Amino acid sequence: MAEDKKTFVDEINKALAKSEGLTLKDLLFSYHGTPYPVTVCSVETFQALENLEARRDDMVLVSYTKCGVNWLIQISSDFIFTTVQSKPVSAELPFIECGVPDKYQRMKQIPSPRILATHLNYDCLPKSIFKNKAKILVLFQNPKDTAVSFFHFHNNVSSVPSDSSWVEFFSEFMNGKVGWGSYFDHAVTWNKHIADENTMIIIYEDLKEDLPASVKQRAEFFGFSPTAEQIQAIAHRATFQAVKDKAEETHGAVGSILFRRGVVGDWKNLFSEAQNQEMDAKFKVCLEGTKLGAKLKYDVYCKA
Template sequence: MGILVTMGILYPSSVCSAETFQALENFEARKDDVVLVSYPKCGINWLILIVNDLIATTLKTKHENTELPFIECGDPERYQRMKQFPSPRIVATHLHYDLLPKSIFKNKAKVLLLFRNPKDTAASFFHFHNNAPSIPSYNSWEEFISLFMNGQVAWGSYFDHAVVWNKHIDDENVLVLTYEQLKEDLVAGVKQIAEFFGFTATAEQIQAIANRTAFQAVRDKSQETHGAVGPLIFRKGVVGDWKNTFDEAQSQKVDAKFKECLEGTKLGAKLKYDVYCKT
């Protein structure tokens, strides 16, 4: 299984290509694009379903889009096809801040950033790699976590991604939510998302969307919505599942890295590290 390296970051060549990255530079974002950003395995596929439901419910439009949702994946012609998509388009990506198409910021599209605690992210990423057929697998968890800590995994370093976004956490048109927040109170999360993107939804509609897109409901229908890969994308959705994977030494390494990169930052506070990442 091939690996593509662009600007020092690894990507699976089964879904990403140098030609697509080149074409992406000229991608023209619209002001009303719904831009969803996250590091892999932080819940963005779940978020896409929530936002799709919000758009369908409030605007009475259903997007029949068969493209891979991530703008860095697929063939270079996809951006031409995207020009035909009705607004609002969902633009999803795992790309680091510095690699996002410049037109997103130039045209003032709103960006919703979803984060998840690093230990659950790493554990989920490892399981995904070893279960999904189209991406490389690892011989062991020990091998994966060592590479994850060094940023030598697909889409690069979780911590680099977080450090740069922390600098933009107060930017106009940026909203940061966490996976844990959505798991804890999905109704409040859906309401926040609707308000941020300007979708007018009643309390009843928000409750209905939250019921339909609760993680378990989404997981139960995942084969229907995402085909064979669905149950791999929506595997467990549990907060704290990292405890079944990490040993004490690995856990302490992540603690030290989090402290070095994010302690005392606004993003660090949002991640509630002591709540979700300490035994």
């Protein structure tokens, strides 16, 4: 087990090492019109991903990048460990679109239930996920905090090229010229599938507000039946601080950056009034009046 964890951390470190010497322009490549980081993704891997054979009991965890899915992975792993009495073991990078093409052959050896995490949009997911009716849990965070978290990730990982300023990054974020593309394109597409069978969309802020209730709801969605005591224990181990305290052990040097602050409203420390107005207008055009827009509680979390 310790060797698997070490190998996983080594894979993260290898990905970070690929960033050394790259400019921001060289960090991204385009696949089917969406930018992805060359450090963890490749055309060959995307082509191989199309043949991934999902299982009905796979736990598919989706989020736009920096919306908290690494936290969700930790919680979901605990579901399995607590109720199935087995520890999810994989030395692969945690996202299905990241890594080398032959990873999918190795993934066949992972016992069920597997966790399939991804930042991909609905239209880019392997078709077998839908054919085999795997359950999909989609996590969103309010767009302002997402942008700020993404900016800090670029700035705080020394090997990853960063924008010269928040102003520059904000412009790239709003135009979808960042890894995995536009937050708003991602949200608009998933909103179309919010009522699909086997799909549940949840909000990061709701996890923060009532973690035990969220743990119970997520567990039941994936078919687990933890006791009340198990739910409380999982929630206790899954507080953001508890996960952050173990982040270096679970994710290596980048752990403390992946789990940086975990607070709601951090955007207020960076957004200018003009940026507030720009994103408010974008939200209004893309999501106002939609079911996802209502779930995001934009007026609660994104108004000064």
